Amino acid sequence: MTVLTPRRAASSRAGARARAWLPPVLLLAALLGVWQGAVAIRNVPPYVLPSPARIAGAFVTARSLLPRDLATTTVEAVLGLVVGAGVGALLAGLVAAVPPVRRALYPLLVVSQTIPMIVLAPLLVLWFGYGITPKVVVVALIVFFPVVVSTVAALAGVDPELIDLVRSMGADRMTVLRMVLVPAAIPAFFAGLRISAAYAVAGAVVGEWVGAQSGLGIFIDRSKASFRIDRVFVAVVMVAVLSMALFAAVGAIGRMAAPWQHAAERGRS
Amino acid sequence: MTDPAAVVDVASLRLVFDGPPPLAVLDGVDLSVADGEFVSLVGPSGCGKSTLLRILAGLLAPTSGTARVHGEPVGVGRAAFMPQRDLLLPWRRALDNAALGADINGVPGAVARARAGELFGRFGLAGFERAWPSELSGGMRQRLALLRTFLLGRDVLLLDEPFGALDAITRRDMYAWLQQVWLADRRTVVFVTHDVEEAIYLSDRVLLLSPRPGRVVADIVVDTSRPRAPDVVTEPRFVAMKGTILAALEDSR
Ligand SMILES: Nc1ncnc2c1ncn2[C@@H]1O[C@H](COP(=O)(O)OP(=O)(O)OP(=O)(O)O)[C@@H](O)[C@H]1O
Numbered sequence A: 001m002t003v004l005t006p007r008r009a010a011s012s013r014a015g016a017r018a019r020a021w022l023p024p025v026l027l028l029a030a031l032l033g034v035w036q037g038a039v040a041i042r043n044v045p046p047y048v049l050p051s052p053a054r055i056a057g058a059f060v061t062a063r064s065l066l067p068r069d070l071a072t073t074t075v076e077a078v079l080g081l082v083v084g085a086g087v088g089a090l091l092a093g094l095v096a097a098v099p100p101v102r103r104a105l106y107p108l109l110v111v112s113q114t115i116p117m118i119v120l121a122p123l124l125v126l127w128f129g130y131g132i133t134p135k136v137v138v139v140a141l142i143v144f145f146p147v148v149v150s151t152v153a154a155l156a157g158v159d160p161e162l163i164d165l166v167r168s169m170g171a172d173r174m175t176v177l178r179m180v181l182v183p184a185a186i187p188a189f190f191a192g193l194r195i196s197a198a199y200a201v202a203g204a205v206v207g208e209w210v211g212a213q214s215g216l217g218i219f220i221d222r223s224k225a226s227f228r229i230d231r232v233f234v235a236v237v238m239v240a241v242l243s244m245a246l247f248a249a250v251g252a253i254g255r256m257a258a259p260w261q262h263a264a265e266r267g268r269s
Numbered sequence B: 001m002t003d004p005a006a007v008v009d010v011a012s013l014r015l016v017f018d019g020p021p022p023l024a025v026l027d028g029v030d031l032s033v034a035d036g037e038f039v040s041l042v043g044p045s046g047c048g049k050s051t052l053l054r055i056l057a058g059l060l061a062p063t064s065g066t067a068r069v070h071g072e073p074v075g076v077g078r079a080a081f082m083p084q085r086d087l088l089l090p091w092r093r094a095l096d097n098a099a100l101g102a103d104i105n106g107v108p109g110a111v112a113r114a115r116a117g118e119l120f121g122r123f124g125l126a127g128f129e130r131a132w133p134s135e136l137s138g139g140m141r142q143r144l145a146l147l148r149t150f151l152l153g154r155d156v157l158l159l160d161e162p163f164g165a166l167d168a169i170t171r172r173d174m175y176a177w178l179q180q181v182w183l184a185d186r187r188t189v190v191f192v193t194h195d196v197e198e199a200i201y202l203s204d205r206v207l208l209l210s211p212r213p214g215r216v217v218a219d220i221v222v223d224t225s226r227p228r229a230p231d232v233v234t235e236p237r238f239v240a241m242k243g244t245i246l247a248a249l250e251d252s253r
């Protein structure tokens, strides 16, 4: 058995983080290497598949073009996340509080997820115009579902004895909701929202494709039309980076909103 | 048996859990507890002790019979109830858990926390005010749950095995300590325990319940002055009393 002093524990934690990052980074580097080699050897024209080096170059030339589109997509994704989270939380509360609603609503919610966004997006444009609204709606439609499923499960799993205890102290339904159900659902709510955050940006891009003035989706469309496949990849990388940033941000907010979880996990490790 | 002076009064109480098959847990329970009296319930596991406390706490309606606190039918918020599991709220720090009842009943937060904080030392929790429940030991969690119950400020306490999760030595300290705490204001206590010695040491009366369906089969008065010394249970007549109760428990199995 090794005894970890705080200092060594800290450095081993940093080491663990490095060990966690190293494999995906190495794998990515290897894949990029193979890609670069294959494009060079097979002489693939850049309007079919640009090399990673060319894409990196395109980043530099697109530097001044990107920020506006990036900002648009970020705003759409974040607003969609917020709206989807709000709607998801409300639906979860409704489903958990009124069992008949659960039976009536749940199948519809599942059906709503089977409609391909690429079919729905043009209709949304028809209804909401070319502005930001249809994109926010697309994102919200993608976002709310994992939030509802995860939050409903957490609400159903609340220890009934805990509710009884609080009731025995004189709590009414609203107090039970505020003091037990809401806090009990917070970790699951954020777990669901984190999954959603990973898809939010892609949703916004799909929304933009159907019609928009700016956004990464428009950037992709324009680049493709002018055979700048390298710029398409630039946008793809931006989508990935933005998605990861949202994912991490939601995770961080979730940890702040549920600090007790953090303590419990620390105790277990 | 209906005693108008009793603070807690239970008559012909019957409780059946809906089946299938229906389970009769309590059948013909009669008991009464006077103001300021400390009464223990002992009985075999599963005989309905926790169920009886839940009825007294107003959480479960009896199938038939009556249960009254201060002459009125039981209801939530009348008595301070401490369930068998500590049931601390994981999202509240220790001090906030202690102040839960005050928060529910609309006492200003700062007042409630100041009042709770004063008792942390007496409950062996000093320095842990800001700890999360997951950071407390089993004994600390139990003491915190007990502190939360005391802070409800009700004059009837319903305690379901408050020391059940503790080791034998801590337990002894705890019941000597509980006697001190209780003597300070002599609230009416209904105390469930498996530990006969603990019941004798703490109680004015020990009620023995039959196996399920539970009812009171013996009412044993522990008549000795307070405060009791920890070794009171080694006096011959209490040793004999313990023997009687244990034998009755053994017989009823
Ligand atoms: N909500 C419930 N629904 C159905 N049966 C229940 C319910 N709660 C308790 N029971 C049953 O009632 C019986 C008595 O339970 P109770 O918890 O009151 O026993 P107890 O005397 O407190 O036991 P222990 O000493 O082990 O804590 C048990 O057989 C239990 O399975």
Ligand SMILES: [Mg+2]
Pocket (backbone or CB within 6 Å): B049, B050, B051, B084, B160
């Ligand atoms: Mg019990």
